[in-house]
Amino acid sequence: xxxxxxxxxxxxxxxxxxxxxxxxxxxxxxxxxxxxxxxxxxxxxxxxxxxxxxxxxxxxxxxxxxxxxxxxxxxxxxxxxxxxxxxxxxxxxxxxxxxxxxxxxxx
Numbered sequence: 001x002x003x004x005x006x007x008x009x010x011x012x013x014x015x016x017x018x019x020x021x022x023x024x025x026x027x028x029x030x031x032x033x034x035x036x037x038x039x040x041x042x043x044x045x046x047x048x049x050x051x052x053x054x055x056x057x058x059x060x061x062x063x064x065x066x067x068x069x070x071x072x073x074x075x076x077x078x079x080x081x082x083x084x085x086x087x088x089x090x091x092x093x094x095x096x097x098x099x100x101x102x103x104x105x106x107x
Contacts, residue, residue, distance in 0.1 A: 061101035
């Protein structure tokens, strides 16, 4: 995970990934070693996402509630915390108030 809110030495895809009518917007970044991540924001909403590869979602600002695969309970995630989602799965996320800013670590 990143230790701060800045990713150094990356290239950024200029075109945004826009999901759910603009409620989630991210950009793909590629690190010098070829590792790909996405950096984005989820606006106040309740959404359901699917994964291809395993993901670690790191909260850098704001907060959200998530319901992870196999769980009936919602978990609160705040700045400095993260949650993991297996590949080929789905999870629900709810954001109220301030936007949820994240870094998604793939694999």
